[in-house]
Amino acid sequence: MNNKWIDNEQDLHLVKQLFNNNDSPRTLQHLKWQYIESYSQKGRLILGGVDPSLINGLTGIYAVFQNRFMSNGKVVTGSQSLDTLVAPEGRGKGLFNKLASQVYKEAEDRNIAFVYGFPNGNSAHGFFNKLDWINLDPIPFLVLPLRSHYILSKLPIINKISSFLPNITYLKRIKYKGNLNIVKNIDIDSNYDKLWQNFSKKINIGLVRDAEYINWRLSRPEEDYQNIAICNSAGEMQAICIYSLKEKHGGLIGYIMELIYLEDKLGSIVLNKALQHLKNNNCDAVLAWNFDHSPNHAAYKANGFLYLPEKVRPIELHFGVRVFNKELKNILKDRNNWYLSYFDSDTV
Incomplete structure (x- = not known):
């Protein structure tokens, strides 16, 4: 052969x-x-x-x-x-x-x-x-249930009676004071790059998610990605959430592709705005990849995301690395040094 x-x-x-x-x-x-x-x-x-x-x-x-x-x-x-x-x-x-x-x-x-x-x-x-x-297992899956019928239908025993129970829809709202300049589907350009450069200083190991990479990644055929950003009075990007909504795993699933921000409060707000949009479009549940040591984990926690146990995950995936440069082995083999998001996935 x-x-x-x-x-x-x-x-x-x-x-x-x-x-x-x-x-x-x-x-x-x-x-x-x-x-x-x-x-x-x-x-x-x-x-x-x-x-x-x-x-x-x-x-x-x-x-x-x-x-x-x-x-x-x-x-x-x-x-x-x-x-x-x-x-x-x-x-x-x-x-x-x-x-x-x-x-x-x-x-x-x-x-x-x-x-x-x-x-x-x-x-x-x-x-x-x-x-x-x-x-480096496990992949850090997070989930935010939005509609109870979908979540209950995935649970053993309860799934048999889930359709007879009330379909509760709930999303926590992050409150804030004052007016924020919230922009939907903003261009990913040099303005975004300034935000990324500041955020990336908090990352030990992770894919360079600059505008060049993001624009190629978002051009993936047959996909529909959206974003919500917060800008200051000078138009400078302070936070951005990139997300998508897909029919997968027997429902309408939202995916938080990336969440980048300068301050936890702004990150919590921009994520919440994206979640509100997903909820309004009949999303059943939202998934994310995010370690608890990641610099943006506080925003996920503030919005009620939960760790998704391996035994109830929709697919079996593992996380690992093969090291070629031995000088980097110690840092690469420690999962606490890694930053991941759904932009690392090739299936969404």
Whole structure:
């Protein structure tokens, strides 16, 4: 079985065919956005396994994306593990390990410091037991229930009678004095970058979420992202919440993609405004990724978000890192140094 680096738009048809044939359909528009139009032109490390018995076919793919990361106040080059798939006819032959090993060698040659990601339940064993990943579980899922019927329907035993109970809708309102300049769907530009630069000083390890990255991320096809921001009298951005609403997990689910602010009070307010908008659009529950040590955790706590236990999560995901730069191993292996949000996810 031969391998090939996937580095042009023509190859995307092979990638699309592999995903579509294995119950994970992708559109060419999405693949082009992810693989070709990435904001980092040096960001793609994509290797496919080619079965000689197939004509122009792939039996497996492994892809990581090079990105800029904060690390103790400095910017380093890291990468995120994204697409991993081996077709049934290629399984049990070590193809996954072979592809990953070649990608990791190339990553080290490029002086990429690490690869991190969120393996699902099917692939976690391979990452942690065969590819030398450090387990940083669990992913910090938070949830805010908005409609009782949806939450009760997910609970054992109670779900059988949930439809007969009152459908209670509740959202805590964050009160504030004075007039705030609240702007909806503001441009992500140099004004945002000033806010990010201040916020990022509180992050030990995390993806650089500047305007360049955010604008590419928000251009993801077939998605609808919105934001609410607070600006001061001079028009300078003081807080922003980026969010989306999707039909997933049997309901209308809100996702807090990112929450960045200068002061906890402003963060609590702008998050609450986003939650009000989601509630008004019949959202059943809101999800977020946020550690209790994150610099914006106070705003989530003020709005009533709760930790979502692993046993009731809608999907099984894990969190881990493979370190290439040994000088950074001690900081990378400590989950208390990491900052995550849904902008780290490739599924929303």
